[in-house]
Amino acid sequence: MAGFALTAPKRTIFGRGARVTASAEVAALGARVLLVRGRSVAWVDALAGDLTRIGCRLETVFTRGEPDLEDVRSAVRAARAHRADCVLSVGGGAAIDLGKAVAGLSPSEGDVADHLELGAARTLELSTPLPFIAIPTTAGTGAEATRNAVIGVPERRAKISLRDSRLVPDLALVDPALTDHSPRALTLASGLDAVTQLVESYLCTRANPVTDALCRSAIPSAIAALHRLMKGEDSKARDDMARASYLSGIALANSGLGIVHGLASVIGGRGAAHGAICGRLLAPGLAVNYEVLKQQTGSVARFHDVEDWLAKGLGVSGESGNRALRRFVGANGLPDLQDLGVLKADVEAIAELSLSASSTRANPVVLTRADVIRVLDLA
Template identity: 65%
Template sequence: MATGHRRDDAVLNMVGFSLSTPARSVFGRDTRHQAASEIAALGHRVVLVRGRSVAWVDELIQSLTAMGIAVETIFSRAEPDLDAARAGVAAARAFSADCVVAVGGGAAIDLGKALAGLIPSEGDPADYLEVINETPRTLSEPLPFVAIPTTSGTGAEATRNAVISVPERQIKVSLRDPRLLPALTIVDPALTGGTPKGVTLATGLDAITQLIESYLCIRANPVTDAFCRSAVPPAIAALNRLMQAEDPAARDAMARASYLSGLALANSGLGIVHGLAAVIGGRGGAHGAICGRLLPDALRINRAAVVEQSGATDRFDEVAGWLAEGLSAPNSDGIAALRRFIDANGLPGLGDFHLPEADFTEVAEAARHASSTKGNPVTLRTDQIEAILRAAG
């Protein structure tokens, strides 16, 4: 029998908690224009990690150079792996970097964050990663790090960990340290405008999943609850709108949801969806798409497990109501409405993530021990986790 450990809200509101955030955050349209002067106050030899899709980064480099700041550019080509981390550290050390800036999606921000911690730290980057080390080494004092997201999804601009793939072991693991929180986060929703529909869907579902799992998490607290309650309903409605047409107001809502999802997960936790995504993601596939595909059935099976243990389901029902309202299905089951939404908009299935059914038991068992799973609202058996995978399809 699974063992539940969900606290009720009366107890939740009495427990102590701490709050970790970036040292400074700036949110709003056109705030990118103050980035150069803010960065110049943090360093004079800047490693800039970027993707190739946002032309504004070229303007930022020109502005920094005009201010006498030396810039070394590192391109982020995919979700960072150990080899990318090693190459980036070597290049940054040769450049004598004193500050790291990342402009891009979650992959670029994770790589930049990892470099900020690893550049001053001795040894191989692998020595500092969770899971592959029973006792990871402690980072030296990280370089100042600036995060400027150009997608709305991972919330990496507000977290203290960087996710790194280890391809030879088919896993993703975290480099984690409270000092990895950005010295400065600039969230300008205008930088996300025109993001392709498929990327918008996957990243948006990532943010929504993080908010929902943080809300249901056993370590939720009154502050993270406030983040989640304020962000989930408008985020679902905004993502629904963006699947129909480009909309600046919807982009604003998703950028806000992404940032708050990072704050929420950094200060409470996640659940089985992210536990599974950490395992499945090591085989390939976009993290947000994996989360979105798993979320409806994880909610359904988690709720059933809570009922099995005579636990309270009020939070699950609240989430289902948010989903139904945001997806314009007020008289239907919100979880079913979410499944229809992701199918109708072409979100990939588990078969597209190199996960055959023959591997479900192995993946479910690995996910039971993932760090994110520790925050799940109820302890799930391996067969219940396998049921999520079978139902998600």
């Protein structure tokens, strides 16, 4: 058996109601806290009040969407001015990625761009990051369990990851109740992001026994939970999706992804929402990878596993799971590629750029530009 390593949060607290321990857990890691948060979850105000009452000094940074270079620079300046000794992120993947980047960059030399792979220049190594706590309020990105922070680079119309195994949160506190009653469109897009991460981690060339076990456990329950949530609010389904999101983060941090995320990194750099892109591209990506892999090696057993899980989770019998997935995303109002900003005139350039994306390197089979264009055409 080939060897493997496992990266995961140093500590995880998972469960409905787990947020009641949050203030004590944060205070144990630092007294001068940089709080990175969104504005949509009222509970964060209560958490900030609790932290202040027990003696913590807070400085707050509000996110304004997926972070770009200037957002990171501004937040790093705030952390340094506050002399933060830990970073707490409460929110979706954007808030967690911003906090993760600040935890790594505020003790480090140089500009954020010096630590990203932006060209031929050697990237600077991070100093030891500040303690970092992630509390997700959406179920999708799995950022509370990953080693990377995705940062937009507007001048390149791209998203590039700041990567370091030390960026994995010191504490991931996951309370599924924080996702209850999330807007339906957000639930769909973020849920499809988690499903895509699990599926690509399972199919990729870097899968290992641990990631296989996580993905086999999570994919069937995740797609079934998302199916239920499109019909109505369901606390058990919220719990299942929060679990799937967390496990998807561990899976991708320890294996890899594939062409869907390779394309999403390019398309997302043009401003489209990551989860919606993944959801729209997953079925076409599976179809093209299956065709090419079958022609080259015939080793497609894992694709049949995914087909079966999708079909069962979406409640279909005697029909392709891939076809059921395509119908599911369309019937529930996921934006199409044109709505996500993909113009026909840009397809060839997007396909070319996606071939060199870091996520594409672990795709289960080497694709040509024509293959990737076919993925986009099918979507």
